[in-house]
Amino acid sequence: MKPIAGIQPPLRPMSPLADLAGNSARVDTSSGIDAFANVLAKQVQDVNTMQVDANDMVHSMLTGGDVNEAEVLTAVQKADLAFRMLLQVRNKLIEAYREVQQIQI
């Protein structure tokens, strides 16, 4: 996809942003999709690992294991925050996708 020459001059004042847009437009789309999917999958994986860890610690605490409750509750809280972050990112992506889908051609 090439930047359309006609709209280039009006965008000049925002040159850093225009450069950014130009760069991303030049990225090979197939590898871009792969990279994006990998990043997203890794994020999901990380959040899942945190939740599994927190779950293990809670299990260990509830069955009388030798764990510090402060550490357990922190692990739960961290997993919760990480999940909320991921959820917000996902919501934002879906929102952007919907916007693009509704573009009239």
Place this chain on the structure above:
Amino acid sequence: MLRALDISTSALVAQRTRLNAVSGNIANISSLKDENGEANPYQARQVVFQTDDSLSVSGASGVQVAEIKKSDSDPLYRYQPNHPLAIKEGKWKGYVAYPNIDLTTQMVDALESTRAYEANVGVMEITKNLSRETLTILA
């Protein structure tokens, strides 16, 4: 942001260790024998903290327990000549050696570590709320 939670947690763990030491000291306030059954009065345990750089984030570091020291102050001698553990000879003949633990100091120590614990929980609450608030930027 989540690192700040880890730092507060390290403080909670450290303060909890200190509180455990205090409960051990108070529990053993009249222990005349040591863990091997020898007639050595219990020595008060003191928890020493040190900075833990493994958790450090932008200059802030966590805390960890450096060591648990045994207080080497002299035991408290009480004159009880008929006690089975009374000292048989020397300067303290007829005396029994009791642990030198001051209940008031121990209670103050317990109170202090409780307050420190509460303060760290307060910091965690703030960190947590800050993280939540930050997420609303995206929402």
